[in-house]
Amino acid sequence: MLVLVLSQVIIICTNTQSLYAQVPTQTVETTDSVFVKNAGIGGNNTIDLLKRVQRDCIDYKPDLTILMIGTNDMNSVKYVPLEKYKQNLIRLLDTIKASGSKVLLMNILPFYTPYLLTRHPKAFYGEAGPEGRQEAVNKAISQIAKQEKVPLLDMHHYFASVGKIGLDKYSLISNEKNTGKTDGIHPTVDGYRLMAALVYQRIIMANLPHKRVVCFGDSITKGDGSITRNSYPAFLKKLLAGK
Structure with a gap:
């Protein structure tokens, strides 16, 4: 069982139980009217x-956009050099902010390197290796x-600190023991629950708007592609709706 105490939020996460977050009741809007888009x-x-x-973002008129992007930019198939990545990220932020939406930016998650290197050549990352490449992206x-x-x-900090990244069945990143896949990049269902709880905590504690939320990113945002089952946007919607 994973228990985290984050400011005023208590998070409990197990393989079989749902994740629960407790916040001061006056800060929680219990409504079915909240809109969350899995983009x-x-x-x-x-x-x-x-x-x-x-x-996929602005046309939905979000008052908050949650943005995570960079994992594919740093890897071989969809590689974007770091300086170009920085320019692109700034353009994304400026475009979204100009639409009137607030932005909550997330950095990219840790990965299990042996699995990663079955899909991307080690030489591609140079002397810094995959970890060095990721560190540079997160610094940017x-x-x-x-x-x-x-x-x-x-x-990244939360997953690296408590996510048991590796071959452990309790890893919050998918592996053979917990999902039957040599993945090493994407969160497990409990990983998505943790992401949602951390996002929710930041929204509430920072008093960010959340009537209309767009979660914008790659497959880590997509999860199972739903807004009702196993993705961080799906779990976030339940938390925002007070369910």
């Missing part, structure tokens, strides 16, 4: 998000968040 698409990088930001995200004056949720 994650597998394989997307910042170039892809720029192409569809109007259609942090710098841009400060520059653009948007809140940053350090999701």
Whole structure:
């Protein structure tokens, strides 16, 4: 069982039980009117998000956009050099903010390197290796968040600290023991629950608007593609609706 105490939020996460978050009752809006859009698409990088930001984000008129992007940008199939990635991320943030939406930016999750290297050649990452490449991306995200004056949720820190990344069946990143897959990148269902609870906590504690929320990103945002089952947008919607 995973128990986290985050400020005023208590998070309990197990393989078989739902995740529960307790917050001061006066801050929780219990309503079915909350709108949450799962706008994650597998394989997307910042170039892809720029192409569809109007259609899949702005056209939904969000008052809050939750953005996570960068995992595919750093890997071989959809690689975007770091400087271009920075430019793209700034363009995304500026475009979304110009529409009137607030933005909550997340950095990218840790991965299990042996699995990652079954899909991407080790030589591609150079001397820094995959971890060094990811560290550079997350450093850039942090710098841009400060520059653009948007809140940053350090999701990498939480997963790296308590996610048991590796071959353990309790890992919050998918592996053979917990999902039957040599994945190493995508969260488990409990991983998505943790993501949702952390996002929810930040929304409530920072008093971010949340009547209309778009979760914008790649397959880590997409999850199972739903807004009712196993994705962080689905779990977030339940929390925002007070269910």
